[in-house]
Amino acid sequence: MDDTARSGDTLLLKLEHVSKRFGGVQALDDVAFEVHPGEVLCLAGENGSGKSTLIKTISGVHQPDPGAVMEWRGETLGSMDPASARGIGIQVIWQDLALFPHMSVAENIAFERNLGARPTVVDYATMRREADAILSRLGVEIDLDAPVSSLSIARRQLVAIARALVADAALIFMDEPTASLSRAETEALIDIVRRLSYEGIAVVFVSHRLAEVLDICSRVTVLRDGKLVGTYPTEGMTQTRLTELMTGATFDYETHTSRATDGTPILETERLGRAGEYEDVSLSIAPGEIVGLTGRLGSGRTELALSIFGMTPPDRGRILLEGRPLRLGSNRDAIDAGIAYVSEDRLSLGLVQDQPIEDNVVVTVLDRLLGSAGLLSPARKAEVADDWIARLKVKIGQPSDAVSTLSGGNQQRIVLAKWLATRPKLLILDSPTVGVDVGARAGIFDIVDGLAREGMAILLISDETPEVYFNADRVLHMRDGRIVETFRPDAMALDDMEAAVHG
Amino acid sequence: MARRLPIGGTEAWLLAVILLICVCLSLTTETFLTLVNAFDLLNYSAVNLIFAAGLLVVLIAGGIDISFAVGASVVQYLVVITLMQIGGGNWAVGISLAILFGAALGAINAALIYHFRIISIVVTIATFNLFFGLLMFFSGGVSLYLLPDWLSSRVILFEHETSFGWAEITLPVAVMVAVLVATWALLNRLSIGRQLFAMGDNPEAARRLGINIGAMHYLAYCWLGACAGIAGLMQAHYAREVVPNALYGRELEVLAAVVLGGARLGGGRGTLLGAVLGLALISITQNGLNLLGISPYAFRMIVGAIILVAISMSSDTFAVLREKVRRHRATGRAEGTA
Numbered sequence: 146m147d148d149t150a151r152s153g154d155t156l157l158l159k160l161e162h163v164s165k166r167f168g169g170v171q172a173l174d175d176v177a178f179e180v181h182p183g184e185v186l187c188l189a190g191e192n193g194s195g196k197s198t199l200i201k202t203i204s205g206v207h208q209p210d211p212g213a214v215m216e217w218r219g220e221t222l223g224s225m226d227p228a229s230a231r232g233i234g235i236q237v238i239w240q241d242l243a244l245f246p247h248m249s250v251a252e253n254i255a256f257e258r259n260l261g262a263r264p265t266v267v268d269y270a271t272m273r274r275e276a277d278a279i280l281s282r283l284g285v286e287i288d289l290d291a292p293v294s295s296l297s298i299a300r301r302q303l304v305a306i307a308r309a310l311v312a313d314a315a316l317i318f319m320d321e322p323t324a325s326l327s328r329a330e331t332e333a334l335i336d337i338v339r340r341l342s343y344e345g346i347a348v349v350f351v352s353h354r355l356a357e358v359l360d361i362c363s364r365v366t367v368l369r370d371g372k373l374v375g376t377y378p379t380e381g382m383t384q385t386r387l388t389e390l391m392t393g394a395t396f397d398y399e400t401h402t403s404r405a406t407d408g409t410p411i412l413e414t415e416r417l418g419r420a421g422e423y424e425d426v427s428l429s430i431a432p433g434e435i436v437g438l439t440g441r442l443g444s445g446r447t448e449l450a451l452s453i454f455g456m457t458p459p460d461r462g463r464i465l466l467e468g469r470p471l472r473l474g475s476n477r478d479a480i481d482a483g484i485a486y487v488s489e490d491r492l493s494l495g496l497v498q499d500q501p502i503e504d505n506v507v508v509t510v511l512d513r514l515l516g517s518a519g520l521l522s523p524a525r526k527a528e529v530a531d532d533w534i535a536r537l538k539v540k541i542g543q544p545s546d547a548v549s550t551l552s553g554g555n556q557q558r559i560v561l562a563k564w565l566a567t568r569p570k571l572l573i574l575d576s577p578t579v580g581v582d583v584g585a586r587a588g589i590f591d592i593v594d595g596l597a598r599e600g601m602a603i604l605l606i607s608d609e610t611p612e613v614y615f616n617a618d619r620v621l622h623m624r625d626g627r628i629v630e631t632f633r634p635d636a637m638a639l640d641d642m643e644a645a646v647h648g
Numbered sequence: 649m650a651r652r653l654p655i656g657g658t659e660a661w662l663l664a665v666i667l668l669i670c671v672c673l674s675l676t677t678e679t680f681l682t683l684v685n686a687f688d689l690l691n692y693s694a695v696n697l698i699f700a701a702g703l704l705v706v707l708i709a710g711g712i713d714i715s716f717a718v719g720a721s722v723v724q725y726l727v728v729i730t731l732m733q734i735g736g737g738n739w740a741v742g743i744s745l746a747i748l749f750g751a752a753l754g755a756i757n758a759a760l761i762y763h764f765r766i767i768s769i770v771v772t773i774a775t776f777n778l779f780f781g782l783l784m785f786f787s788g789g790v791s792l793y794l795l796p797d798w799l800s801s802r803v804i805l806f807e808h809e810t811s812f813g814w815a816e817i818t819l820p821v822a823v824m825v826a827v828l829v830a831t832w833a834l835l836n837r838l839s840i841g842r843q844l845f846a847m848g849d850n851p852e853a854a855r856r857l858g859i860n861i862g863a864m865h866y867l868a869y870c871w872l873g874a875c876a877g878i879a880g881l882m883q884a885h886y887a888r889e890v891v892p893n894a895l896y897g898r899e900l901e902v903l904a905a906v907v908l909g910g911a912r913l914g915g916g917r918g919t920l921l922g923a924v925l926g927l928a929l930i931s932i933t934q935n936g937l938n939l940l941g942i943s944p945y946a947f948r949m950i951v952g953a954i955i956l957v958a959i960s961m962s963s964d965t966f967a968v969l970r971e972k973v974r975r976h977r978a979t980g981r982a983e984g985t986a
Contacts, residue, residue, distance in 0.1 A: 206856060228858035243853030245846050247916045256846065259839040260857060267837055 157182045157316055157347050158235075159216040163209045165198050172198040173209070174371045180316060183345040185338060187358045187379070188318075190368035191391055191585075193552055196351055199368065200318050204237045205230035228260070234315035238322060242305045246294035250287050251276040254307045279307040283337055299330035306337060316347045323352055335361050355384045367391055408432055409468045411602035412453070412484075412571050417462035422448035423626040426462070430571065430602040435593065437613030437634075438606045439646055440623035446606050449623070450573050453604075454486040455479035467570070480509065485564035486573045487557075495560040496548045503530035503544035505559055510566045533562035537592055554585025561592065572596065575606045590616050610643045622646055658910030662925040666932060673936040680939055683808060683815040693931045694820035695883045697924060699902045700909075701831040702875025704923045707906060708835065709868035710848035710915025711761065711768035715776040716872055717898040719753040720880030722779050724890045727881060728792050728799075736796045742881055743823075750877020751870040753779065758869035762862050776899070783892050792890040799881075800888040820882040827875055832920050834871070844868060848915025904955045905930045929954065 160178040164171070173195045180186055190196045201207045205225035209215070215222040217233055244253050252259075255272035259265075276289055285303050293301055302322060309317050319338070323331045338348050338361060352358050358365060359379050367374040367390045374390050410429040417426040423445035430436045438446050452459045455473030464471045466482050473479050476486070488495050496505050507514060507526050514529065516522030530544050539558045541551065548559060557577060564572065574593065578586045593616065597603055607613050613620045614634045622630040622645065632642050673680040699716060706713050727745045731737040737745075753775075760771045803819035835841040847854040847864045855861055884890050909926030911918030933954070934947050 226858060227856055231858070237856075239853075239856065241852075243850065243856050245849040245853060245916065247849050247912075248845065252842070256842070256857065259842040259846075260859065261839060264838050264840045267839055267842055 155181065156216070157218060158203070159214075160203070161214040163199070163202060163213040163215070165195075165202060165207060165209055171371050173202065176368065176371070176373045178203075178366060178373070179376070180347050180349060182315070183342050183347055184364065185342050185348045185350060185362045187362035187365040188349050188351045188368070189355075189358060189365050189387060189391055192554070193370075194368040194391070195371040196368055197320070198371075200237055200320060200349075200351070203230070204235055204318065231257070231312055234313055235318075236309035236312060236314040236316070237318040238302070238305045238309055238320065240320040240322075242301050244293045244301055244305055244308075247292055249290050250293060250296070250304055251289040253293050253304050254279060255311055256308065257312050275311055276307065279310050282310070283307060283340070299326050299333070302326070302334065303337075306341075310341075310346075314346055316349065317341065318349045318351065320351045322350070323357060331357065355387050359384065359387070369393055410465075411467060412604070413465040413468075414453070415463045415465070417449070417452065417459045417464065419448065419452060419457065419459045422457075423452075423623070426628055428621060428628065430604060432600045432602055433597050434619070435597050435603045435605055435617045437617030437620035438604060438623060439608060439610060439613045439620060441608065441646070444623045445626035446608075446623050447575055448626075450486065450575055450604065450606055453479070453571075454484055454573060480567055480569075483568070483570035484573065485509075485567055485569035485571070486575070487560050487564055487577055488575055495563075496556060498549040499547050501545045502534070502539075502541055502548055502551070502559060503527060505548050506530040506533055506562045506566060509563050529566055530562075533566055537562050537565075538588070552585070554588065557585070557589055558592070561589070565596070569601065571602045571604065573604045573606070576608065577605070578607075578609070578612060586612075610646055611639060614639045614642055656910065656919060656922065659919065659922050659925055662909065662922065662929055666925065666929050669929070669932055669936060673932070673939065677936070677939045679812065680936065682812045683810050684812045685935070685939070687815045687817055689931060689935050690821055691816070691818050691886070693927060694824035695879045695886065696898070696902055696905070696927055696931065697824045698820075698827045698875050698879035698882065699898065700906050700923045700927050701827050701920065702872035702879075703902055703906050704909075704911055704918050704920060705831060705835065705844065705871045705875075706768075706868045707911040707913065708848050708915060708918045709844045709864060710851060711865070711868060712772065712903075712913065713757060713869065713872055714769065714772040714899050714903075715753070715757060715779055716772075716876040717895040717902070718776055718780040718783065719750065719873060720876040720883065720898075721890075721892055721895045722753060722783050723749045723877040723880040724884045725783060725787060725792065725892070727877075728795060728884065728890055731796050731799070732794070736798075738798055742796075742799060743878060746877035746881040747874040748877075750873040750875070750880070752873065753876075754869040754871070754873020755866060757873070758865040761869070762865040780893075780896065787892050789892055791892065795884065795888065795890070799885055802885075818886070820886055823878060823882055827878060828920060828924070831871070831875070835920065840864075840867060845916060848912075848917075850916070901930065901951070902927070904951060908955060 156179055158178070158180040160176065163173055163176045163178070165173040176195065176199060178199065188196050188199070198207065202209050202213075203215075205227045208224060215225075217235075222233075245256070248256075251269075251273045254276035258272055258275075259267060273289055280287055280289075280303075283303060283306065285300075287296070287300055287303065293304060296304065306317070306319075322334060326334060335357070338350065341348055350358065350362055359382055362379050364376055365379050365382065365387065366376040367387070369391060377390075408431065410431050413429040414426055418424045426449055428436070438449070440446050448457065451457045453464060455476040455478050458473070464473065466484070471478075471482055473482075479486075497508075503526060507529050510529065511521065514522055514525040516525060527544065533539075534541060534544065537558045539551075539555050539562065541555065548556060551559065561577075572593075577589060577593075593603060593605070605613060605617050617634060620632040620634060620642065621628050622632065630645065632645070634642070670680070679685050699720070703713060703716065723746055726749045727742060730745055731742060734741070757768070757772055757775055760766055760775070761768050804816050805819065805822055806817040808815045833841075835844070843854070843859045844864055844867065846857070847859060847861060851861070854864075880895065883895060887894065905927035906918070906923045907913060907926070908929065909919070909922030909924070911923060930951055933950060937944070937947055937950070
């Protein structure tokens with residue numbers, strides 16, 4: 146290219162030949178990466194594509210393997226640690242935000258002042274002043290003395306951004322910043338990112354919500370399997386094309402085809418209500434039907450699901466399973482009745498991470514695996530586990546490996562397998578693709594579709610409108626604890642549904 | 649914005665309970681509300697308060713230590729033997745040695761926890777047994793009665809004659825105040841103290857910010873070790889003898905008091921005021937039972953009950969209880985209208 150030399154002078158960060166190997170895994174393989182001052186760049190890629198490793202290498206958490214060239218404002222960078230990376234103006238806002246929950250907002254924002262190698266006297270007044278100044282620069286108001294643990298996720302994120310700005314950042318990485326934000330909060334965040342960019346601060350945005358990525362960024366760098374796929378202008382880029390670049394595969398997006406759904410509904414609720422959570426919910430799901438349930442965070446979706454699963458008793462109304470009223474004292478009753486629930490919080494609630502894959506699969510059906518003398522039969526256990534691992538096409542090493550060795554998408558399949566082993570009539574899926582890659586999502590929904598074809602009733606809960614739009618026969622819209630609308634995806638456009646739910 | 653209390657909720661609760669107990673004891677006993685008793689309580693509690701200040705630092709940093717009390721016994725022996733070797737010494741030498749030996753024992757814990765990545769409770773249960781076993785083995789369980797003169801003679805800083813006898817404040821109280829002030833300054837006024845809070849609050853975030861996690865471990869455990877060393881010396885001074893198992897079991901009493909004072913097991917939260925009040929509550933209860941002539945065996949039982957109540961009354965539990973009450977009422981209303 147003829148303008149390489151010219152643009153080389155203005156580059157903020159330039160990386161070439163960056164590789165990183167962890168044991169047997171080549172996390173990064175000869176990656177090149179460039180950031181211009183003040184630009185908003187997107188770093189896209191599936192889980193395990195090397196995004197996090199790249200960020201950690203640039204921010205000094207990991208050292209690249211020998212041979213890497215890293216330049217900052219045209220000067221070669223030597224070996225870096227987190228402190229020196231921050232010293233030159235590289236800040237990372239991690240997905241978990243890395244804040245100190247029991248400390249005040251002011252101290253979190255200005256904690257940099259406490260980091261000197263030499264012990265110094267803490268200057269609370271200056272810290273407060275600095276924090277206050279940064280928050281006004283961001284145009285947000287947060288109580289400086291409140292502990293961070295008392296804030297919503299969105300506000301914690303603002304605190305993390307403010308902390309990055311205190312240190313005179315020139316380049317801020319944001320790792321999945323919108324993963325747990327509502328649409329309004331996301332828009333507020335995007336405004337702030339634009340404001341930073343206007344001030345000349347470069348932002349590298351890591352996000353799996355592709356619409357957002359294309360909306361906010363000027364360029365997108367795509368990684369796959371630790372290798373650079375390329376860097377592309379977002380102008381003219383489509384979500385479909387970006388997905389193909391990330392996964393190396395092509396997908397077709399079509400709305401779900403409705404199936405014949407006669408016969409007794411598997412699940413019915415009659416004017417179900419629970420004080421402060423949801424009111425007057427009447428719904429029914431027929432055999433083989435996939436019903437979507439969407440709404441903003443706090444609309445009562447998950448609370449309703451927990452009641453159907455017997456975890457929290459409703460105050461009024463009835464739940465019927467195959468026409469018979471159900472009395473649920475606990476989730477054990479629900480499981481016995483044929484209801485399965487795949488939780489939103491897959492990693493913390495759904496699996497025992499350190500336990501073998503096969504043990505996780507069979508944990509819901511241990512009573513069916515008893516051999517002679519009422520002891521657990523290893524042969525039966527292996528049989529059930531192997532069967533489901535094969536049916537759901539889970540990629541594993543050994544069934545005896547710990548679940549924590551699996552990728553997000555495969556872990557989600559193990560959660561599914563665990564519940565499918567109970568042979569449920571009704572499967573409740575709560576945000577089944579949170580933290581799962583675009584490519585792996587399609588696989589999960591293929592499985593769900595197959596289950597519906599076998600006659601299972603499925604309640605699919607998600608705050609991602611496209612997810613319910615493309616995968617459900619009917620979509621119920623919940624707001625403030627009530628079902629306010631029913632959509633039919635095959636009779637409306639995605640944008641209209643999106644506008645109705647989030648607009 | 650709601651105005652915040654100058655002190656936290658836990659401290660306010662503790663203060664209220666302590667006042668209530670004091671009022672009850674003042675009404676039921678003649679001797680509780682006297683200067684002599686108050687000063688005795690203070691002199692006696694000084695050692696535990698020094699322990700508590702050190703332990704608080706470790707708890708805030710996200711660790712725990714079971715070994716500090718027997719460590720203090722080890723320090724007593726080492727200090728007294730060293731002093732006799734060098735011909736007696738004085739307070740400055742004695743306190744310096746106590747800090748040195750105590751910090752060295754703390755450094756052993758820190759090294760095992762940080763370099764070998766072993767959980768702190770496991771390490772310190774092991775060192776608790778190790779320290780105590782070594783002490784009993786080498787001392788043969790024999791007490792030391794021959795202390796340097798300066799160590800075994802009482803240092804009275806303030807005295808006042810009352811109708812109940814002489815009320816005195818002795819040296820351990822002054823040392824205790826000095827340790828509390830130093831610990832307060834470390835935790836609240838120095839950047840490294842805030843780094844300790846940060847590490848206890850979110851270790852991964854602290855690591856990513858470049859806080860020297862190893863140095864913080866040594867700081868926390870050596871601080872507790874040094875405090876324990878000083879406390880050991882003060883206990884020997886107060887008792888005028890060194891008995892190998894004199895401090896055995898003290899660790900749980902102090903741990904209970906510090907946790908009662910709002911320090912979070914797991915790190916990141918805790919105040920010195922809370923620790924002092926927690927210890928005050930337990931000491932006053934013990935003192936009151938004594939004055940009321942109740943069996944000393946009841947003390948442990950009551951301490952246990954106090955801790956259970958305190959931990960159940962944490963804010964989380966309150967939230968759950970409130971929710972249950974709210975739900976119960978809501979259900980009641982719904983049935984009433986149906």
